[in-house]
Amino acid sequence: MGSDDMKAAAARAAMDHVENGMRLGIGTGSTAEKFVAFLAEAVGQGLEIIGVPTSERTARLCLEGGIRLESLDDVPELDLVIDGADEIDPALNLIKGGGGALLREKIVAHAAARMIVIADDSKCVEALGRFPLPVEINAFGAEATRRAIEAVARDHGASGEVALRTASRGEPLITDGGHLIADASFGHISDPQAVACALNAIPGVVEHGLFLSMASRAIFAGEAGVRELTVP
Ligand SMILES: O=C[C@H](O)[C@H](O)[C@H](O)COP(=O)(O)O
Numbered sequence: 001m002g003s004d005d006m007k008a009a010a011a012r013a014a015m016d017h018v019e020n021g022m023r024l025g026i027g028t029g030s031t032a033e034k035f036v037a038f039l040a041e042a043v044g045q046g047l048e049i050i051g052v053p054t055s056e057r058t059a060r061l062c063l064e065g066g067i068r069l070e071s072l073d074d075v076p077e078l079d080l081v082i083d084g085a086d087e088i089d090p091a092l093n094l095i096k097g098g099g100g101a102l103l104r105e106k107i108v109a110h111a112a113a114r115m116i117v118i119a120d121d122s123k124c125v126e127a128l129g130r131f132p133l134p135v136e137i138n139a140f141g142a143e144a145t146r147r148a149i150e151a152v153a154r155d156h157g158a159s160g161e162v163a164l165r166t167a168s169r170g171e172p173l174i175t176d177g178g179h180l181i182a183d184a185s186f187g188h189i190s191d192p193q194a195v196a197c198a199l200n201a202i203p204g205v206v207e208h209g210l211f212l213s214m215a216s217r218a219i220f221a222g223e224a225g226v227r228e229l230t231v232p
Contacts, residue, residue, distance in 0.1 A: 014035055024049045025109065040067055097181065134181050146164060
């Protein structure tokens, strides 16, 4: 089974947790997009949900699929959010933001009673940090903020650099919220809570991609099939 099929298998399994009448947060990224396709199919067959998307791209895909959307301002409390992740540790702590959507994803996840994360097996790690941690930062003073993140990373044993993310033509990537993304290569984050606190203390940091104690269930798909993990 290729990685695309695994993502689709996890997304399909997540549909078992979607119930009629739900207010549903809808994630961003290639795995979440598989979920949007299954959701659109179910909506076409009569499922009624209200969706709140975590990015402009997801909103577009949902609308193309006939999924009813509302803004989080109109539907501020959600029953469930289903989203992908870049890394998932055994306690279901996550790194997210590889697609640049971490701010809206975290706001939506925080507004949801439950978060289910869907992924192929390659996202499963013993400790977070191999995937560079995305940090959304304000454009004002971006270099000063980048250096402050670098100092935090160094204090926490980072092995690599902190780089501003660029888009396809080399210009800085701008998020849906109008911010920049700095990717911090830790290699291994031994104390995610301490890193999260230190990043939150930097004024130019809007949000970071550590989603700690937010997911209550992970659905992984791999060669051996689909397995579900809940918080220990
Ligand atoms: O900003 C993007 C999100 O956090 C994605 O959910 C994450 O990067 C995983 O994306 P994918 O399913 O494409 O690996």
